[in-house]
Structures are given as structure tokens and as C-alpha cells.
Amino acid sequence: MNASSHAVQVLGKTVKLPRCGVVRMREELRFAGRVLGATVSRTADGWYVALAVETEERLKAAEDRGAVGVDLGIRTLATFSDGSGAPALKPHRAEHKRIVRLSRSLSCKQKGSANRAKAKAKLARLHLRIANVRKDALHKLTTTLATKYSTIGIEDLNVSGMLKNGRLARAIADAGFFEFRRQLEYKAAMTGAQVIVIDRFYPSSKTCSGCGAIHAITLSERVIECGCGLKMDRDLNAAINIRRQALAQHSVERKALADASATVKPASVKQKKSALHRNVQAA
Ligand SMILES: [Zn+2]
Structure with a gap:
């Protein structure tokens, strides 16, 4: 209505x-x-x-105008390159048992009965509560990022590929990666921050953030150790690499823009700008 x-x-x-x-x-x-x-x-x-x-109220412009790299994960929802971050967000897993129990109780209720309707409503309320908890945590995270940093590097997670792995699927859906990116992008547009999606094939977890050496690190290894003396939490190491890669892509984009404005008539620069921006986002 x-x-x-x-x-x-x-x-x-x-x-x-x-x-x-x-x-x-x-x-x-x-x-x-x-x-x-x-x-x-x-x-x-x-x-x-x-x-x-x-209303006149909106998000304030990004505070310190600094750059940050964000590593999204399952154990830890987000790790920032400056060492801060947000803890894991797995309400679904925590309440999975309750959902299973309620679903079972729903399925053995007689169709059309009042008890079935009651059980159905109970299950729906639980799903809604879980969704709200998740949404709230993500909003806090994306607001922090968009208001604190001016350049935000994130990974382009090949989520559709990962969803094929059944075991990972629920955890990823729980962590709300899709929602994270959606919120971050619209909030960044409000604060003037720039979201840079780094190249999908950039090995952020495998690269030593100290010397650039590539290591064969498995998913179960939580710490990266390198011959150069670096020993660091794998998520923090990845976040530092993501920040560096985002800044590198950012400067390539700016250089391309500068070249374009040097050779193209001013009227066309704007078009070129948006086209380039899209390319970087899609890369
Ligand atoms: Zn190293």
C-alpha cells in the first residue's frame, strides 16, 4: 500500500x-x-x-582519506590492512540446529492445521531474525569502511564458482559477500570514497606482503611464513596485498585518464572516464 x-x-x-x-x-x-x-x-x-x-542527513565524507585493503573471510568476516576488522558473522550456523528442529516439527504437522501454521510462522520469524542480525553487522562494517577510508580495495570473489562447493556454500551465503559489496558501493558513492575491485587472479593470499615471493599456502594454514623473515596472519597478509594492488590499479587508471585527457578533446574526457572506471571495476 x-x-x-x-x-x-x-x-x-x-x-x-x-x-x-x-x-x-x-x-x-x-x-x-x-x-x-x-x-x-x-x-x-x-x-x-x-x-x-x-532529509539532509547523509553519511559524512571519508575521514582520513587513506587507503585500506579488505580481506573477506569465513573465520573472520573482514580483516583490514591496518590490522583492524570485523569478527565472524555466522548466525546461520549458530542457529542451524534450531532451524533443522523447527523444519522437522513443521513437516510432521498435519497440512492445513492451526499447529502447522503456528510452526510455519515460528520458522519464518527465526529466518527473519537471522537475516536482520546479519544485515546489521554488515551495515556497521560497510559504514565504517566508507566513512573512514577514501580508497577501499576489495577482492572480486568468484562467488558463483565457490558456491558449487556445497560445504562452503552456506558459510559464504552467511557471510553475505554479495550484500557486503552492494552496501559498500552505494555508501562509498555517498562519502566520495572509491571502491577498487582488484584483479580476480591476483594471488592475495599466496603473496608475501614483505618481499613479493609466492608461496603454496593451503586453506588450513592460518599463518604465512616467508624466507624473508615475514611471519603473519594469512588474512592480514592478504589485506595488505589487496591494499597495495588496489593502489597500483588506481594509479594505472589515473595515468590512463591523464593520457586520455591529454589527447582527447575535453568534451570526450568525461565519457572516457566512465568507460575506464567500468573497466577497472570489472577487472
Ligand atoms: Zn617474503
């Missing part, structure tokens, strides 16, 4: 909707501004109202 602005009024924890009247909300509206409209939806037995607000 869509409602136009004059019909929707928000006052504290209540919202006045056309046809419904005044409805209580679980929390107050977090943004100040003119309410443009409302959309009511129903998910897992709960009613939700999405309010469109015209």
Missing part, C-alpha cells in the same frame, strides 16, 4: 496511515525531515512500515 505525504503523519512512536488510522510502532523514526510516503508490508507474521523521508 502506498500512501501520499499528506495522509501519513508520524508522531513519536505512532504513525497515522490512511485507512488504518493511528498505529503504534516499535521504535521512533530515526531521521528528521518531511515524510513523503509509507509502504506497509507483512513479513513472517509481523507488520512493517517503510517511511520515505526527505
Whole structure:
């Protein structure tokens, strides 16, 4: 249901909707501004109202304008090249048992019965809660990145390839890589930060970040050790390499832009710019 602005009024924890009247909300509206409209939806037995607000609030521009490399993983959700990061995000695995139990109890309930409907709603609520926890953690992570750094190097994970491996599939879906990249890209556009997706074939985990030597490191090895004396957590080593590779790609792009603007008429530079940007993103 869509409602136009004059019909929707928000006052504290209540919202006045056309046809419904005044409805209580679980929390107050977090943004100040003119309410443009409302959309009511129903998910897992709960009613939700999405309010469109015209507001001046937006993400602040990136703070220190520095560059960071981000290694996404399963044991640790994200490791940054400066040593910070975000812990693992595996609510699904933690609650997998509950899901299995609820699904089983659902399947032995008689079709069309009230008990079946109840079990179904319970399962749906659990799925929704898990999804919300995951989304919240990812939002915190992507906001941190987009507001703290001006250049953010990330890997182009060949997720579709990895999903073929059944055992990895759930963990990857849990970690929400797709959602991570989607959020990061739209937030970076708001703060003016640049997301650089590094080359898919760049061996970020196998390269020593100290001397550049390539090692045959297996997935189970958590520490990389190199003849040059480097001994480091594998995710941190990868993040440092990702940062360096992102900066290298970034300077190649800038050089290409400079060359293009030197030889092309100013009117065409803009076009060239966006084309180049796309190439770098797709690489
Ligand atoms: Zn080395």
C-alpha cells in the first residue's frame, strides 16, 4: 500500500496511515525531515512500515582519506590492512540446529492445521531474525569502511564458482559477500570514497606482503611464513596485498585518464572516464 505525504503523519512512536488510522510502532523514526510516503508490508507474521523521508542527513565524507585493503573471510568476516576488522558473522550456523528442529516439527504437522501454521510462522520469524542480525553487522562494517577510508580495495570473489562447493556454500551465503559489496558501493558513492575491485587472479593470499615471493599456502594454514623473515596472519597478509594492488590499479587508471585527457578533446574526457572506471571495476 502506498500512501501520499499528506495522509501519513508520524508522531513519536505512532504513525497515522490512511485507512488504518493511528498505529503504534516499535521504535521512533530515526531521521528528521518531511515524510513523503509509507509502504506497509507483512513479513513472517509481523507488520512493517517503510517511511520515505526527505532529509539532509547523509553519511559524512571519508575521514582520513587513506587507503585500506579488505580481506573477506569465513573465520573472520573482514580483516583490514591496518590490522583492524570485523569478527565472524555466522548466525546461520549458530542457529542451524534450531532451524533443522523447527523444519522437522513443521513437516510432521498435519497440512492445513492451526499447529502447522503456528510452526510455519515460528520458522519464518527465526529466518527473519537471522537475516536482520546479519544485515546489521554488515551495515556497521560497510559504514565504517566508507566513512573512514577514501580508497577501499576489495577482492572480486568468484562467488558463483565457490558456491558449487556445497560445504562452503552456506558459510559464504552467511557471510553475505554479495550484500557486503552492494552496501559498500552505494555508501562509498555517498562519502566520495572509491571502491577498487582488484584483479580476480591476483594471488592475495599466496603473496608475501614483505618481499613479493609466492608461496603454496593451503586453506588450513592460518599463518604465512616467508624466507624473508615475514611471519603473519594469512588474512592480514592478504589485506595488505589487496591494499597495495588496489593502489597500483588506481594509479594505472589515473595515468590512463591523464593520457586520455591529454589527447582527447575535453568534451570526450568525461565519457572516457566512465568507460575506464567500468573497466577497472570489472577487472
Ligand atoms: Zn617474503
